[in-house]
Amino acid sequence: MADPGVPSTDAELLALVREVSLRDFGMDFHHACRFNPRLRTVGGRYLLGSHNLEFNPRHVAVHGLSELLGAIRHELCHYHLHITNRGYRHGDEEFRELLRRVGGARYATPLCTPGAERIVEYCCSACGAKYRRRRRIDLTRYVCGRCRGALRQMETAGQQAARRSLAQD
Numbered sequence: 001m002a003d004p005g006v007p008s009t010d011a012e013l014l015a016l017v018r019e020v021s022l023r024d025f026g027m028d029f030h031h032a033c034r035f036n037p038r039l040r041t042v043g044g045r046y047l048l049g050s051h052n053l054e055f056n057p058r059h060v061a062v063h064g065l066s067e068l069l070g071a072i073r074h075e076l077c078h079y080h081l082h083i084t085n086r087g088y089r090h091g092d093e094e095f096r097e098l099l100r101r102v103g104g105a106r107y108a109t110p111l112c113t114p115g116a117e118r119i120v121e122y123c124c125s126a127c128g129a130k131y132r133r134r135r136r137i138d139l140t141r142y143v144c145g146r147c148r149g150a151l152r153q154m155e156t157a158g159q160q161a162a163r164r165s166l167a168q169d
Helices: 008-024 057-063 065-083 095-102 157-168
Strands: 034-035 044-046 051-053 118-126 130-133 151-153
Touching: 008 034, 008 051, 008 065, 044 065, 051 057, 065 095, 118 157
Parallel strands: 034 051
Antiparallel strands: 044 051, 118 130, 118 151
């Protein structure tokens, strides 16, 4: 169940963006905005060519309405400054001043905690040497660097817990 007040459709998002624009900036928002699930690391983006705004739905799901409002204010700073032919880039003083004045977010809160990236562990079946990699490797093409033995992928703690829960059912 979604939190009350958090938009779940593009139409609700547009209504919220128009309300924030009028209340915080004193200007109307005349273009489109939508949720874009392809956005990965940013909270939102302003499209210079079309003047449309796009927002990351995962940020809303994870961090809630306050994170979305910060992203809306940030993107509206880009929008209103660009429309009025003023400095709309992150490094411009006009952008930074407007962002401070309306209370927009300077950066989007990360979706995952630092260091939580997936690590894949491999073990040599002959000598027992362990290898840790961020990316998976093709076990048919690579062998142990010490003894040329066959490598096998180690089970992570998450995989072990999933296997145990399936065994209990």
